[in-house]
Amino acid sequence: xxxxxxxxxxxxxxxxxxxxxxxxxxxxxxxxxxxxxxxxxxxxxxxxxxxxxxxxxxxxxxxxxxxxxxxxxxxxxxxxxxxxxxxxxxxxxxxxxxxxxxxxxxxxxxxxxxxxxxxxxxxxxxxxxxxxxxxxxxxxxxxxxxxxxxxxxxxxxxxxxxxxxxxxxxxxxxxx
Amino acid sequence: xxxxxxxxxxxxxxxxxxxxxxxxxxxxxxxxxxxxxxxxxxxxxxxxxxxxxxxxxxxxxxxxxxxxxxxxxxxxxxxxxxxxxxxxxxxxxxxxxxxxxxxxxxxxxxxxxxxxxxxxxxxxxxxxxxxxxxxxxxxxxxxxxxxxxxxxxxxxxxxxxxxxxxxxxxxxxxxx
DNA sequence: GCGAGATCGTTCGGATCCGTACGATAACCA
DNA sequence: TGGTTATCGTACGGATCCGAACGATCTCGC
Numbered sequence: 001x002x003x004x005x006x007x008x009x010x011x012x013x014x015x016x017x018x019x020x021x022x023x024x025x026x027x028x029x030x031x032x033x034x035x036x037x038x039x040x041x042x043x044x045x046x047x048x049x050x051x052x053x054x055x056x057x058x059x060x061x062x063x064x065x066x067x068x069x070x071x072x073x074x075x076x077x078x079x080x081x082x083x084x085x086x087x088x089x090x091x092x093x094x095x096x097x098x099x100x101x102x103x104x105x106x107x108x109x110x111x112x113x114x115x116x117x118x119x120x121x122x123x124x125x126x127x128x129x130x131x132x133x134x135x136x137x138x139x140x141x142x143x144x145x146x147x148x149x150x151x152x153x154x155x156x157x158x159x160x161x162x163x164x165x166x167x168x169x170x171x172x173x174x175x176x
Numbered sequence: 177x178x179x180x181x182x183x184x185x186x187x188x189x190x191x192x193x194x195x196x197x198x199x200x201x202x203x204x205x206x207x208x209x210x211x212x213x214x215x216x217x218x219x220x221x222x223x224x225x226x227x228x229x230x231x232x233x234x235x236x237x238x239x240x241x242x243x244x245x246x247x248x249x250x251x252x253x254x255x256x257x258x259x260x261x262x263x264x265x266x267x268x269x270x271x272x273x274x275x276x277x278x279x280x281x282x283x284x285x286x287x288x289x290x291x292x293x294x295x296x297x298x299x300x301x302x303x304x305x306x307x308x309x310x311x312x313x314x315x316x317x318x319x320x321x322x323x324x325x326x327x328x329x330x331x332x333x334x335x336x337x338x339x340x341x342x343x344x345x346x347x348x349x350x351x352x
Numbered sequence: 353g354c355g356a357g358a359t360c361g362t363t364c365g366g367a368t369c370c371g372t373a374c375g376a377t378a379a380c381c382a
Numbered sequence: 383t384g385g386t387t388a389t390c391g392t393a394c395g396g397a398t399c400c401g402a403a404c405g406a407t408c409t410c411g412c
Contacts, residue, residue, distance in 0.1 A: 005245070013244045021306050024313035030324050031217055031312050033331035038214035039258045040338040041207055058368065068189045069181070074391065082215045087369050089392055094367070111377050111390035130197050136207050137200035142337055147330060148206050154319065154327045155209035161318055162216040234398065250361065263399045265362055270397070287360035287407050 034158075041139060049132045053124065058083060060128070062091050063117065066101060067125045071114045073106070100124060210334075217315060225308045229300065234259060236304070238267050242277060242291045243301045249282070250289045276300060 005013075011025055046057050055063075058081065065080045066072060072080075078088040092115065095101040100121035106112035117125065140148055181189075187201055222233050231239075234257065241256045242248060248256075254264040268291065271277040276297035282288035293301065316324055 010244065017243060018302070018305060023306070023309050026321065026324050026328075027312040027316045028309055030316055030328045030331070033328050033335065034210075034214050034217065036258060037331040037334045038210050040335050041210065044338045044341065056367065067193060068186065075389090082212060083368085084370050085391065086371075086393090090368065109378070109390080113391060126194070129194060130199070133199050133204055136203040138341070139334065139337055140203045140206055143330065143333060145202065148202050150326065151330045152202075152206045152209050154323060155206070155213040157319060158213045158315065159209065159216050161315055162220045165220065165314070232397065251359090259398085260400050261361065262363085262401075266398065285360080285408070289361060 044139065045132060045135055048135050049128065053128055055128070058087070058091055059095055060132070062088065063095065063100060063121060063125055064129065066115045067117055067122065067129075071104070071116055074113045074115060077115055095121075220315065221308060221311055224311050225304065229304055231304070234263070234267055235271055236308070238264065239271065239276060239293065239297060239301055240305065243293055243298065243305075247280070247290045247292055250291060253291055271297075 007029065014023065014025075042057055050057065050060050061081045062077060062083075065077050069077075069080070074088055074092070075085055078085045081088065083091070092101060092103065096103065099118055102116045102118055104114045104116055106114055143151070183205065190199065190201075218233055226233060226236050237257045238253060238259075241253050245252075245256070250264055250268070251261055254261045257264065259267070268277060268279065272279065275294055278292045278294055280290045280292055282290055319327070
């Protein structure tokens with residue numbers, strides 16, 4: 001993850017520390033860059049778009065999900081936003097306090113809570129999202145359409161690979 | 177970011193909400209998958225490797241950086257670990273309390289604090305990192321070497337693109 | 353020498369973030 | 383129909399996470 005050293009220096013330093021053990025440097029390097037890219041993009045979008053609207057990354061993602069899927073149940077919102085149910089509770093509390101989102105009970109199943117945007121929340125998303133997407137577009141603008149497609153496919157492959165391993169473990173533990 | 181809907185459904189729902197505005201769906205989709213992949217990999221590595229050693233993601237990354245670059249100054253560790261200096265202060269406090277890391281003043285510049293691993297910290301990294309890297313390797317094992325290389329290059333392009341835009345803004349504001 | 357300015361790590365306040373435990377509710381089944 | 387089981391969202395404790403402000407220290411120009 002170091003920024004100040006070349007990849008070669010890092011590999012050499014790693015070998016000095018790990019010793020004779022065989023390591024997969026290509027995998028480590030790829031995933032290291034995965035995190036670095038995700039952090040860089042997230043910080044860039046936060047600083048250039050979200051900050052001037054006094055909005056956090058997670059708050060925006062939750063708002064976006066509820067904007068697109070109005071009335072969605074909280075656990076599905078948490079899934080879509082890639083955060084835990086516990087985290088969502090706190091984030092919704094913040095957004096609710098700012099008058100951007102509403103919690104709404106389900107009449108058929110009283111365990112459920114559905115989320116909706118207020119008019120102010122809708123207005124805000126109609127203002128922010130085009131700005132957000134414009135910066136997204138700018139970030140990948142130097143990549144050809146072909147590269148963006150390949151990039152997206154590989155990212156999806158990685159997600160599927162992880163989920164497949166999780167499923168395999170779940171089945172194995174279900175047998176026991 | 178939704179998990180439960182197809183890309184087509186999401187695009188249609190977005191168009192319904194954003195209206196006639198032109199959006200870059202390819203960019204949105206690529207970056208959405210970037211975050212999803214990073215989260216999935218991070219969660220997988222945390223659950224399969226770090227959790228049994230009672231180690232958080234950030235704690236591990238900091239430990240790894242200091243392991244490789246012994247005696248590094250805190251601000252560079254923060255840079256390498258992709259966290260703020262303020263966050264690092266808290267994380268180091270946690271690791272220090274567990275006897276894994278040491279804070280050490282610089283004799284020539286008394287503002288500086290250098291970080292080192294304790295013997296226990298070194299022992300722990302020698303134990304954890306091979307496990308960590310093995311799972312990293314497994315995650316990308318279905319990708320060909322060629323695809324991993326292309327993937328890594330594109331990730332680096334994205335990082336460079338964001339940093340180039342940041343630099344351009346810094347120069348612009350320096351002129352004013 | 354010696355102040356003005358830059359840079360260091362830390363503190364502070366507030367917002368995530370998560371695993372776990374919990375109470376409420378629903379679904380299942382004998 | 384009554385009891386077990388599953389599932390829902392939430393409260394809680396503890397660890398990040400960051401921007402801004404701050405004291406300490408160094409640097410540079412005069």
